[in-house]
Amino acid sequence: MTMQRIDGAHDVLKRVWGYDSFxxxxxxxxxxxxxxxxSLTVLPTGGGKSICFQVPALCMDGLAVVVSPLISLMKDQVDALRSCGVAAAFINSTQGPNEKRAVADQIRSGELKLLYVAPERLLAPRTLDFLAEQNVSFVAIDEAHCISNWGHDFRPEYRGLRILKQRFPGIAVHAMTATASEPVRRDIATQLGLQQPEFLVGSFDRPNLSYRMLRSNNRMQQIVDVIERHRNESGIVYCISRKEVERTSLCLNQLGVTSLPYHAGMSDGDREANQEAFIQERCDVIVATVAFGMGIDKSNVRFVIHAGMPKSIEHYQQESGRAGRDGLESECVLIYSGGDVVTWKKIMSGEPQSYEAAAKSLDAMFDLCSAPSCRHKAIVEYFGQQYESDNCRACDVCLDEIDLVDDPIVLGQKILSCVVRLKERFGAAHTAKVLVGSGDKRVLELGHDSLSTYGLLTDAGQQAVRTWIEQLIGQGYLQRTGEYQTLSLTDSGWQLIKGQVKPQLTVADAPRSRSRSQPSVDSWDGVDRDLFEALRQLRSTMAAKSNVPAYIVFGDATLRELARVRPSSPNAFGQIKGVGERKLADFGEAFVEAIAKHCEKNGLAMDVHTIPSSTPMVRTMPAVPKPNAVAAFPLFRQGETVEAVAQKLGRAVSTVAGYLQDYIRSEKITDPTQWVDPKTAALVEENISAEDEGRLRPLFDRLEGNVDFETLRIVLTCHEVRLQMATDE
Incomplete structure (x- = not known):
């Protein structure tokens, strides 16, 4: 019986979803x-949790009830199921009485196979009474970590789901989540009252994701560098605060990147509209707080950028995991600074009961960022699993993108010696001040300027020393203890003092730029890029007609395979991974026709399996202005003077003059006469010398002080833009 059932499940998987295997x-x-x-199933984001309950729902008699926390998530999953020919529906607050009655009629008639419902609505007595009279096959609880207050996203409304085992005796309950440690898994099972559940925990590793942890250094430029590697692809930028969301989105739009903001301070309507634009691919980038993400099932997110450090590894694993859900290579970049830790601790201080645990999670997250060890290994082992490979080949450390100091033993000994001379009574900040020779009042009052370790690392700078201290903590040579998080040496630390072990410490502020730092393009092998783009446009058109997200028509993985194989007939089209019977019927003819036209036009063979891979285009981009500067750009476009813009923005004239230079470079303006009278501009131009190398003083002196520095900056900047454009040509 079991073998017949699983064979039937395989048939459903192939017939409905177009996949050959689980x-x-x-x-x-x-x-x-x-x-x-x-059962309790833990699979990482993109691991295919939905299939675990959707496939058996079609193999069993009756109605499968799926608990889902967000309306948008329900809609996406129901749309995806319907596109595959599956009878599915949801009940939520967006529906009117007539729509809800229609769904109820479908349930009574036995027409529906899957019903999505929020926990609050499911637990309403009326809903429970109604479903108790129906033929319910099982209940699946998505995002089940929400039931545990030990988890990272506790939701009180989930606690009431325990009643399901009482109201539906004999019905199995299946919990599904992407992120749950061992204590959280046990708590989920207890809270739901699961009876001898089967625990199925997949690998927490996402091998298709590349991880990079960058210390903040012109954060906006770092964000744009990532986006440039993924032009015209979908991505998410996470910011810690609403203010940063708005500023970052504004700056990206000024730079030609189609982006929209998303945060809890926006109206429901604006948030929904922006999320819909992202899902429908009318917007490439969504800039958001962590309020965004759980409610989407978008498979083709090619990059996730954290423009600030998340507050825990659990949050990071879930948020970064929204990239590459289709299994294709995707990039995850985290830009962090010590200031992020301060920001989070201020936020956490509002919840004193959970502060200690939250602070420990935050420290673990900072250790992940600052430690020069394999990111994949660190994440997997944080969740209690073993990582077998010595080199993941998919993170900045394993790709050798991080420089290590030449003599880490001596450097480590200097830091640990300072901790010892401070009698292990002070924290990281004070220790760093002593090492760099700070004149801080408290350092001097305590007489720590007389220690032999005072000023040992003056040339390194305080930020670099703090990073090394964190790396020594992360590698187990130092530990924080007590209420004040004072530093003390571990056994390994004393071994380092004796020169018996060797830490890994990174060179401060020296990121290397290598061609290998580009994301892997293995899954582009053999793909006709022009055909892929044509099929992508066709997908968008089809999705708009059906009023569903583009990825519901076909995922990027399917489009790449179509552009690689180039099927010539519906039969060949139906053999492509991700093409089920319903999608073959709905879209096969249009896609085969588009493929045939492309091949005829370009003289390409069809029904092939390999073609030479194309080389990814490497783009460069000019330096990015800071968000404050970008805020001035619309005013400059309106012809406002520097003085007027300064007054409107509440900034000094000299500061806004700098913004104007950024504007000129960004807009590639070569004519300064909007701000400088033509005669003066011509006079300055005549006196510019290549020997000045952009310096203003020689030019100022040459003009005998008759032209002020601000005017010189404007003319010189336009001149530099003209020269750069000529060089580019």
Whole structure:
């Protein structure tokens, strides 16, 4: 019986979704559902949790009830199911009475196979009474970590789901989540009252994701560098605060990147509209706080940027995991600074009961950022699993993008010696001040300027020393203890003092730029890029007609395979991964026709499996102005003077003059006469000398002081833009 059931599940997977086989642990999870045994399945974002309950729902008699926390997530999943020909529906607050009655009629008639509902609505007595009269096959609880107050996203409304085992005796309950440590998994099972559940925990590793941790250094430029590697692809930029969301989105739009903001301070309507624009691919980049993400099922997010450090590794794993859900290579870049830690601790101080645990999670996150060790390994082992490989080949450390100091033993000994001479009674900040020879009042009052370690690392700078201290903590040579988080040496630290072990310490502020730092393009091998773009446009058109997100028509992985194989007939089209029977019927003819036209026009063969891979285009971009400067750009476009802009923005005239230079460079303006009278501009131009190398003083002196420095800056900047454009040509 079991073998017949799983064979039937394989048939459903192929017929409906177009996949030949299950992903790791999907088969085992499906088997639990078919056997009516309670289960808890933990698969990383993109690991295919939905398949674990959607496939068996079509194999079993009755209605599968799916608990989902967000309306947008329900809609996406129901749209995706319907596009595959599956009878699915949801009930939520967006529907009117007539729509809800229609869904109820479908349930009574046995027409529906899956019903999505929020926990609050499911637990309403009226809903429970109604479903108790129906043929419910099982209940699946998505985002099940929300039930545990030990987890990172506790939601009180989930606690009431325990009643399901009482109201539906004999019905199996299946919990699904992407992120749950061992204590959280046990707590989920206890809170739900699961009976001898099967625990299925997949690998927390996402091998298709590349991780990079960058110390903040012109954060906006770092953000744009990533986006430039993924032009015309979907991505998410996470910021800690609402203010940073607005500023970052504004700056990106001024630089030609189509972006929209998303945060809890916006109206519901604006948030929904911006999220819909992102899902429908009318917007490439969404800039958001962590309020964004759980409610989307978008498979083709190619990059996730954290413009500030998340507050825990659990949050980072879930948020970064929204990239590459389709299994294709995707990039995750985290830009962090010590200031992020301060910001989070201020936010956390508002919840004193949970502060200690939250602070420990924050420290673990900072250790992940600052430690020069494999990112994949660190994340996997944080969740209690072993990482077997010595080199993931998909993070900045393993790709050798991080420079290490030449003599880490001596450097480490200097830092640890300072901790010892401070009698292990002070924290990281004070220790760093002593090492750099700070004249801080407290350092002097305590007489620590007389220590032999005072000023040992003056040339390094305080920020670099703080980083090294954090790296020594992360590698177990130092530890924080007590209420005041004072530093003390571990056994390994004393071994380092004796020169018996060797730490890894990074060179301060010396990131290397290598061609290998570009994301892997292995899955582009053999793909006709022009055909892929044509099919992408066709997908968008089809999605708009059906009023569904583009990825619901076909995911990027399917489009790449189509552009690689170039099927010539509906039969060949139906063999492509991700093409089920319904999608073949709905879209096959249009896509085959588009492929045939492209091949005829370009003299290409069809029904092939490999073609030479194309080389990814490497783009460069000029330096990015800071967000404050970008805020002035619209005013300059309106012809406002520097003085007027300074008054409107509440900034000094000299500061706004700098903004104007950024504007001139960004807009590639070569004529300064909007701000400088033509005669003066011509006079300055005549006296510019290549020997000045952009310096103003020689030019000022040459003009005998008759032209002020601000005017000189404007003319000289336009001159530099003209020269750069000539060089580019």
């Amino acid at each position: 992903r790791p642990l999907q088969k085992e999870s499906v088997q639990c559902v078919l056997d009516r045994r309670d």
